[in-house]
Amino acid sequence: MAEASRLEIVLRDRVSDGFSEDALQEIFLDEQKRVIDALMLAEVLGPLLTEHLAATTLDPARARAPAARSSQRPATADRPLAIADLIEGMLVQERTNRGHAA
Amino acid sequence: MSTAALEKSAEKAEKVTLSPSGSAATATATPTRRTDRKSILVGFDLGTNKSCILTGLPGSSDIAVSKIVSSVVGYVRDGIVDGIIAGNASILYGDDALRNVLHVNLVAPLDRGVIKHRDAARDFLQHIRSLADPAGNAEIRAVVGIPANADEQAREDIRQCATGIFDRILLIPEPFLAALGYRDDARLGQPGYVDPVTNSLFIDIGGGTSDLCLVQGYFPTPDDQISIGFAGDAIDDLMRQDIDRVYPNNGLTHLRIREIKENHAYVGTIRKPIDVKVIMGGKAHTLELGEVIGRACNTLIDKIYPALTTLIGRASSDGIVTLLQNIIITGGGSQIKGLDTVLQKKLSDDSYESPKVRLAGQDYKRYVALGALKAARAARENQWQYLLA
Numbered sequence: 164m165a166e167a168s169r170l171e172i173v174l175r176d177r178v179s180d181g182f183s184e185d186a187l188q189e190i191f192l193d194e195q196k197r198v199i200d201a202l203m204l205a206e207v208l209g210p211l212l213t214e215h216l217a218a219t220t221l222d223p224a225r226a227r228a229p230a231a232r233s234s235q236r237p238a239t240a241d242r243p244l245a246i247a248d249l250i251e252g253m254l255v256q257e258r259t260n261r262g263h264a265a
Numbered sequence: 266m267s268t269a270a271l272e273k274s275a276e277k278a279e280k281v282t283l284s285p286s287g288s289a290a291t292a293t294a295t296p297t298r299r300t301d302r303k304s305i306l307v308g309f310d311l312g313t314n315k316s317c318i319l320t321g322l323p324g325s326s327d328i329a330v331s332k333i334v335s336s337v338v339g340y341v342r343d344g345i346v347d348g349i350i351a352g353n354a355s356i357l358y359g360d361d362a363l364r365n366v367l368h369v370n371l372v373a374p375l376d377r378g379v380i381k382h383r384d385a386a387r388d389f390l391q392h393i394r395s396l397a398d399p400a401g402n403a404e405i406r407a408v409v410g411i412p413a414n415a416d417e418q419a420r421e422d423i424r425q426c427a428t429g430i431f432d433r434i435l436l437i438p439e440p441f442l443a444a445l446g447y448r449d450d451a452r453l454g455q456p457g458y459v460d461p462v463t464n465s466l467f468i469d470i471g472g473g474t475s476d477l478c479l480v481q482g483y484f485p486t487p488d489d490q491i492s493i494g495f496a497g498d499a500i501d502d503l504m505r506q507d508i509d510r511v512y513p514n515n516g517l518t519h520l521r522i523r524e525i526k527e528n529h530a531y532v533g534t535i536r537k538p539i540d541v542k543v544i545m546g547g548k549a550h551t552l553e554l555g556e557v558i559g560r561a562c563n564t565l566i567d568k569i570y571p572a573l574t575t576l577i578g579r580a581s582s583d584g585i586v587t588l589l590q591n592i593i594i595t596g597g598g599s600q601i602k603g604l605d606t607v608l609q610k611k612l613s614d615d616s617y618e619s620p621k622v623r624l625a626g627q628d629y630k631r632y633v634a635l636g637a638l639k640a641a642r643a644a645r646e647n648q649w650q651y652l653l654a
Binding site: 250 | 643
C-alpha cells in the first residue's frame with residue numbers, strides 16, 4: 164500500500180505531461196538505487212537480526228509464549244504496564260486473528 | 266475504497282490503511298491534527314439494558330459528563346395529541362422513553378450484548394453523542410465496551426452504526442475495561458496494593474451477557490475470556506416462566522419483573538418468604554416469590570461457575586495464588602445478594618487455595634465506562650480507528 168502510494172506520487176509529479184523515454188529511464192535509475200540501498204541495509208542488519216533471534220530461541224520461556232502475549236511485556240507490581248501498550252497488544256491480536264481468518 | 270478514504274490518502278501527511286474487506290467504513294490512520302474542531306473523549310459502556318457514558322477533554326483528568334442511560338429508544342406512536350410528549354418529540358430515549366411507555370413503541374437496540382436493531386442503535390448513539398457534545402460540532406473519539414469474545418460481525422455492527430456519529434473509535438472488551446476502571450491509579454506502586462490489571466479475574470454480569478476475563482498484565486487473548494449468554498435478562502425470563510406458572514394471567518410487565526429482581530435478587534439457600542406487592546387487574550396482590558427468585562438467580566451460579574474454574578485452569582500457574590484472591594464481580598449482577606460468598610464457598614469446597622471473591626462496589630455501573638475513558642485518554646493517535654462515512 165505504502166509503495167503504491169509512493170509510486171503514485173512519483174508518477175503524478177514526474178509524468179504529468181505524458182510518458183517520455185527519459186522520464187522512464189530516470190524513474191528506473193532511481194528505483195534501482197533504492198533497491199541497492201535496501202540490499203546494503205539488509206546486509207548490515209542480517210547478522211544483527213540472526214544474533215537477536217538466536218538469543219530469543221535460547222530462552223525457552225519466550226519461545227513458548229504465544230505470539231500475542233510476547234508482543235508486550237507483562238506488567239509487574241513495581242512496573243505497571245501502560246494502557247497504550249495494552250491497547251497495542253489488543254490491536255496486534257486483532258490483526259493476527261484477521262490474518263488467520265483471511 | 267470509500268470517497269472519504271481517497272480524500273484522506275491525498276493528504277500527504279496522512280497514511281491511511283483500510284481495514285479488511287467488509288469493513289470499509291473504518292480505517293486506522295496516522296492523522297494530521299485538525300485544529301478547527303475541539304476533541305471530546307468518550308468512555309462508553311454500551312449495555313443491553315443500561316449504558317454509561319463518561320466524557321472528558323484530552324489532556325485533562327476531569328470528567329465533564331457522567332450519565333447512565335437505559336438502553337432503549339421510544340418511537341412516539343402515530344396519533345398522539347400535541348403536548349402529550351414534551352416538545353412534541355418523535356423519538357424519546359432512555360428513562361424518558363420508559364416513562365412514556367403508553368405513547369411510544371419501545372425498541373431495545375441490543376440483545377445479549379450485541380446490536381439487534383440497527384436503526385434504533387444509530388438513534389441511540391446519536392442521543393449519546395448529543396449528551397457528550399450538545400453543540401454537535403466536536404470531534405468525538407469514543408472507546409466502546411464490547412462483550413468478551415464479541416465476534417467480528419458484532420464489532421462491525423457497532424462500527425457501522427457509529428459511522429457519521431462518532432469520528433474515531435476503539436472497541437475493547439468490557440471485562441478488561443472494568444479492570445482498568447477498577448484500578449486505583451493513585452495507589453499504583455504502593456506497598457500492599459494489588460493492581461487488578463496485573464493479576465485478577467473479572468466477572469462482569471450485565472443484562473445480556475456474563476463476561477469473565479483473566480487480566481494478567483497483558484491484553485487478554487480470546488482464551489482468557491469467556492462470554493456467556495446468560496445474565497440479568499435470562500434471570501428475568503426464568504422468573505417470568507415461574508410466575509406465569511404459579512400465577513397465571515398476572516399481567517406483570519417485563520419491566521416490573523426486572524424491578525422485582527433488582528430489589529430482591531439473591532443466590533444460595535432458598536429464602537422464604539419474600540413477599541412482593543403487585544397490581545394485577547387493578548387490584549393489589551401479595552405474591553410470595555422467594556423460591557421463584559432464588560431458583561432463577563441460582564441458575565446464574567450454575568452457568569458462571571464452570572466458566573470461572575475453566576479460566577482459573579488456564580491461568581499461569583506462577584501467579585495463581587494471587588489470582589485466586591483477586592476475583593472481582595462487577596456489572597448489575599454484582600448486586601445479587603450472596604453472589605460473592607456463594608462463588609467463594611464453591612471454590613473453597615472444590616479445594617482451590619484460599620479464594621477470595623469480592624464485589625466491585627457501588628460504582629459497578631461505571632467501571633466499564635471509566636476504564637473506557639482511561640483507555641481513550643491513553644490511546645496513541647495511530648491506535649484510533651477512523652469511521653469513514
